[in-house]
Amino acid sequence: MPEIYYTNFSNEVTVQNDASSEQTTIKAKNNRVDIPVLIGTNILGNLLSAYVGPVGSFNLAKDDNFDNFVQKVNTKSFTVGYQLGLQSEISKVIISARYEGAFSKDQRKFINNIAGSNQEINYDNRSSLFLLGLGYKF
Known part of the structure; x- marks a missing residue:
């Protein structure tokens, strides 16, 4: 089942700034090209x-920058995960469901760039996904 696809998603977190009573909302964006290499087997013919x-x-x-925070992408340019799933073909309609997990992390570091602050937030942006296809x- 050769595939290649572009994935774009984001996560948000609100943090309290060390140097002030202000809060900053950090939006970690993720853009990547995914290439799954899947092996499949028919369990019940084309039905499953x-x-x-x-x-x-x-x-x-x-x-990227977020108010007082600077995002440092401390990530490998290539990470590896896994997918497993089920597919059903009824007439000519194909329904699939798969789960994607991670073998390696996509680590981000957010650093408060106000002078004298040492606030750092580490964040793993390689999340697990559940995908549905039609x-x-x-």
Whole structure:
């Protein structure tokens, strides 16, 4: 099942600034190209099949600023995860569900850049995903 796809998602966290009573909302954006290499087998013919395999991700994220915080992307340009799932073909309609987990982390570090502050927030942005798919076979 060869595939390649572009993934774009973001997560938000609100933190209290060390140097003041202000709060900053940090939005960690993730842009990547995913290449899953899945092996599948038919369990009940085309009615039900299962697949599993690794997924390689090329990280496209860059450093960013959030009020008093600077995001330092301390990440590998390539991370590896895994996918497992089930697929069903009824007539020409294909329904699939898969879970994606991580073998390696996508570590981000947010640093408060106000003079004298040493506030750092470490954040793993390689989250687990549950994906649903709907297709039509021509």
